[in-house]
Amino acid sequence: MWAGVTAGETDRLADDFNSSIRFDSRMFREDISGSMAHAAMLASRGIITDRDCELLNEGLAGILEDLQSGRLEIDPNAEDIHMFVEQVLTERIGETGKKLHTARSRNDQVALDLRMYLRGECDEISRLIRKLAETLTALAEEHGDTIMPGYTHLQRAQPVSFGHYMLAYAMMLLRDLDRLADCRKRINVSPIGCCALAGTTYDTDRRMEAELLEFDGIAMNSLDGVSDRDFAVELMGALSIVMMHLSRLSEELILWASWEFGFISLSDAFTTGSSIMPQKRNADMAELIRGKTGRVYGDLMGLLTTLKGLPLAYNKDMQEDKEGVFDACDTVKMCLKILSPILRTMTVRKDNMLKAAQKGFINATDLADYLVKKGMPFRNAYKISGSLVAACIRTDRVLEEVPIEEYREYSELFAEDLYEAIDLKNCMEKRSSEGGTSQASVEKQIAYVRSVLNDDKDIH
Numbered sequence: 001m002w003a004g005v006t007a008g009e010t011d012r013l014a015d016d017f018n019s020s021i022r023f024d025s026r027m028f029r030e031d032i033s034g035s036m037a038h039a040a041m042l043a044s045r046g047i048i049t050d051r052d053c054e055l056l057n058e059g060l061a062g063i064l065e066d067l068q069s070g071r072l073e074i075d076p077n078a079e080d081i082h083m084f085v086e087q088v089l090t091e092r093i094g095e096t097g098k099k100l101h102t103a104r105s106r107n108d109q110v111a112l113d114l115r116m117y118l119r120g121e122c123d124e125i126s127r128l129i130r131k132l133a134e135t136l137t138a139l140a141e142e143h144g145d146t147i148m149p150g151y152t153h154l155q156r157a158q159p160v161s162f163g164h165y166m167l168a169y170a171m172m173l174l175r176d177l178d179r180l181a182d183c184r185k186r187i188n189v190s191p192i193g194c195c196a197l198a199g200t201t202y203d204t205d206r207r208m209e210a211e212l213l214e215f216d217g218i219a220m221n222s223l224d225g226v227s228d229r230d231f232a233v234e235l236m237g238a239l240s241i242v243m244m245h246l247s248r249l250s251e252e253l254i255l256w257a258s259w260e261f262g263f264i265s266l267s268d269a270f271t272t273g274s275s276i277m278p279q280k281r282n283a284d285m286a287e288l289i290r291g292k293t294g295r296v297y298g299d300l301m302g303l304l305t306t307l308k309g310l311p312l313a314y315n316k317d318m319q320e321d322k323e324g325v326f327d328a329c330d331t332v333k334m335c336l337k338i339l340s341p342i343l344r345t346m347t348v349r350k351d352n353m354l355k356a357a358q359k360g361f362i363n364a365t366d367l368a369d370y371l372v373k374k375g376m377p378f379r380n381a382y383k384i385s386g387s388l389v390a391a392c393i394r395t396d397r398v399l400e401e402v403p404i405e406e407y408r409e410y411s412e413l414f415a416e417d418l419y420e421a422i423d424l425k426n427c428m429e430k431r432s433s434e435g436g437t438s439q440a441s442v443e444k445q446i447a448y449v450r451s452v453l454n455d456d457k458d459i460h
């Protein structure tokens with residue numbers, strides 16, 4: 001291929017080192033449809049004949065079919081997917097194959113392929129996120145009145161419903177969807193026609209090519225068009241945030257599945273035993289999701305570091321963009337796929353959640369609020385409630401067990417209705433402020449999540 005300025009053969013080791021076919025062959029579909037659009041554009045401008053275009057398209061369609069069916073194998077010795085396709089094409093259709101690369105360079109070609117590939121990944125990942133959000137919403141629907149302790153500082157704080165808890169994660173996923181949709185806008189800009197770096201002397205029609213390939217617009221500066229990998233960085237940024245959310249949920253599952261919490265039991269299908277300790281049921285899958293989060297962050301940092309200080313325009317360093325971003329996409333997809341069934345098949349141990357909610361004085365705020373509603377300033381009420389909790393701790397009781405006479409020693413404002421006020425179920429139900437944990441609020445949240453998911457559904 002390089003017979004031109006260079007006369008000698010390149011070193012075998014150098015060839016292997018230089019080659020990207022091992023990881024860029026997964027973009028063969030994008031490469032081929034990009035080439036088909038390119039041929040159509042060249043013909044529409046009279047740069048090649050219609051007959052040439054026909055031959056190129058037939059040849060390219062044949063390669064696509066043969067690669068898909070496995071009749072044609074990727075040559076591991078090719079330098080990259082672009083060279084491979086062009087080489088096979090020329091072998092198959094002869095001289096006309098050599099016309100395809102008119103008014104284009106691998107620099108704009110690789111940027112095009114990567115953008116097309118990643119917009120597809122964006123869509124697939126969004127689909128999986130929506131599925132997970134639906135699973136969480138279904139759990140919320142089932143557990144709108146399942147009481148559990150909510151925590152701050154990992155200390156029992158106030159009662160919340162398990163449904164409310166699940167919806168917190170659904171909200172995170174909605175933001176993730178939004179971020180991906182936004183990032184997709186910047187991915188979906190066509191670099192083709194920027195050529196090597198400076199544009200071309202041919203009378204090309206970049207917009208036609210972009211439209212054929214379903215891009216929303218074209219890169220407006222050719223140097224930028226071939227140098228820009230912001231879109232891959234941005235995608236990995238969004239994916240890192242997805243993983244951060246999944247790892248937080250995974251961590252909760254790991255904790256809840258422990259003997260100490262006992263809030264859930266994971267299905268046998270999603271736990272593993274220990275090779276030595278017969279009693280173990282480890283939450284390996286959730287741990288792996290937590291662990292793989294570091295890997296996706298690493299992919300993001302890798303590309304940011306590769307691009308740092310890189311001069312314009314194309315530099316071979318940029319070949320390093322692909323493995324990381326592919327790995328990030330693959331990892332996120334795998335984690336999303338496995339998390340939904342883990343959640344669907346787990347058993348929610350309502351009894352243990354309630355037991356935990358009954359200990360830890362998570363109705364102490366409500367006791368203070370009771371006094372406030374009877375006219376006491378909050379700070380004073382807070383103090384009394386705190387003293388009662390301290391007395392209960394000393395005597396190993398919970399607030400519900402303290403007799404009314406004893407309450408009245410702390411304040412004359414206490415009456416029989418205080419027991420209703422500190423009843424856990426009531427405590428939960430009374431938190432009916434918008435976005436709160438009451439059943440009515442949970443139902444509103446479910447409707448909100450569903451409406452966003454339905455609105456989104458037909459986008460891509």
Ligand code: ARG
Pocket residue numbers: 020024079080106107110314316318319320
């Ligand atoms: N395999 C290369 C990459 O992934 C394609 C672009 C090569 N361009 C060049 N001027 N060497 O970046």
